[in-house]
Amino acid sequence: MTAPVSGAALLRSIPGLAVREHEPLARHTRFSIGGPARIYAEASTPDTLRLALAAAAQSGLAVNIIGGGSNLIVSDSGFDGLILRYTPSRIHQPEPGLLHAEAGADLQALVDRSIDLGLANLHTMTGIPGTVGGAVYGNAGAYGHSVSETLESATFLDSGGMRTFDNAACQFAYRESIFKRRKDWIILSATFRLPSGEASALRATADGILTTRNQKYPPDMKCAGSIFKNLILAELPSAVQDRVPASVVREGKVPSAWFLEQAGAKGMRRGDIEVAPYHANLIYNTGSGASDDLRILIAELKDRVFKDFGLMLEEEVQYVG
Ligand SMILES: Cc1cc2nc3c(=O)[nH]c(=O)nc-3n(C[C@H](O)[C@H](O)[C@H](O)COP(=O)(O)OP(=O)(O)OC[C@H]3O[C@@H](n4cnc5c(N)ncnc54)[C@H](O)[C@@H]3O)c2cc1C
Numbered sequence: 143m144t145a146p147v148s149g150a151a152l153l154r155s156i157p158g159l160a161v162r163e164h165e166p167l168a169r170h171t172r173f174s175i176g177g178p179a180r181i182y183a184e185a186s187t188p189d190t191l192r193l194a195l196a197a198a199a200q201s202g203l204a205v206n207i208i209g210g211g212s213n214l215i216v217s218d219s220g221f222d223g224l225i226l227r228y229t230p231s232r233i234h235q236p237e238p239g240l241l242h243a244e245a246g247a248d249l250q251a252l253v254d255r256s257i258d259l260g261l262a263n264l265h266t267m268t269g270i271p272g273t274v275g276g277a278v279y280g281n282a283g284a285y286g287h288s289v290s291e292t293l294e295s296a297t298f299l300d301s302g303g304m305r306t307f308d309n310a311a312c313q314f315a316y317r318e319s320i321f322k323r324r325k326d327w328i329i330l331s332a333t334f335r336l337p338s339g340e341a342s343a344l345r346a347t348a349d350g351i352l353t354t355r356n357q358k359y360p361p362d363m364k365c366a367g368s369i370f371k372n373l374i375l376a377e378l379p380s381a382v383q384d385r386v387p388a389s390v391v392r393e394g395k396v397p398s399a400w401f402l403e404q405a406g407a408k409g410m411r412r413g414d415i416e417v418a419p420y421h422a423n424l425i426y427n428t429g430s431g432a433s434d435d436l437r438i439l440i441a442e443l444k445d446r447v448f449k450d451f452g453l454m455l456e457e458e459v460q461y462v463g
Pocket residue numbers: 172206207208209210211212213214228245269270271272273274275276277278279280281282283284321327328329330359365366367368460
């Protein structure tokens with residue numbers, strides 16, 4: 143009788159798949175938090191990715207896809223399965239007004255390319271960390287624009303093979319897409335149809351946004367941006383709407399930071415995890431923070447807002463493990 147082949151050995155036999163065992167995930171998250179992945183692998187082609195998924199299924203390994211790790215809270219005990227990254231990062235212009243990016247591209251590289259080509263709309267997303275895949279998954283956005291406004295199509299891999307969805311099929315909403323509900327679908331690329339703009343004006347706006355962002359989130363800050371989604375004013379109970387000052391409402395949304403501030407969140411601390419003293423929806427790791435402390439602090443914040451307003455805040459960050 144032949145011995146069963148381990149998941150790691152099966153994965154190592156796939157050409158083009160870079161495989162590591164017991165890889166500390168803290169190395170792959172902006173929070174610098176997270177225990178080891180049983181197996182960590184990087185796929186450089188759709189075919190490699192497909193074979194990796196098949197090998198994981200054959201070996202009974204749970205799979206989790208990551209991009210740049212900028213929106214992840216990984217458990218201190220890591221992930222007992224396969225962490226997969228899809229690395230292709232080519233960006234090109236198939237025709238005037240269109241930009242196509244592979245999912246592993248840095249969102250900033252796409253933003254920069256769009257500005258250089260005199261294409262508008264993505265420019266306000268300058269400084270959002272992470273990959274194009276992560277940005278499509280979470281319908282990333284900032285300063286008035288989000289992925290959903292200009293995404294023309296997204297190509298992804300599911301168990302049946304490669305498929306392409308148009309914008310409507312992606313079911314975008316505020317920080318939502320169909321990919322959040324179908325975590326087994328892996329985004330391979332996205333195409334954006336962008337209106338024309340004047341490159342130097344777009345760059346000036348983007349530079350201004352970046353300066354503001356760098357003050358709020360210094361580039362070396364170990365964090366995930368906003369922890370919680372903002373709330374849509376019209377969807378709040380009328381008693382809560384009445385308590386929200388009009389001055390805090392932006393684009394029909396109430397920043398969750400406002401609710402958190404009322405609940406006394408600013409400056410709260412647990413171990414090396416701290417709520418920014420200047421922004422109640424920003425939590426960061428001041429040194430050697432633990433995922434457990436982060437999760438407990440998040441639960442405490444949710445509890446406080448629930449007790450005060452009867453609202454359950456929803457995390458924008460994604461949990462792994
Ligand atoms: C300092 C800072 C500021 C931020 N500011 C903003 C902001 O202004 N606006 C905003 O929207 N976000 C912001 N974020 C959050 C974060 O940058 C975005 O959510 C980003 O799009 C995540 O991309 P990522 O590649 O890092 O994804 P990851 O953090 O690696 O993963 C996030 C989720 O995306 C999924 N995913 C990643 N790649 C794929 C893929 N190819 N196919 C399917 N699923 C995939 C993962 O499974 C995971 O569930 C900020 C984060 C930080 C640290």
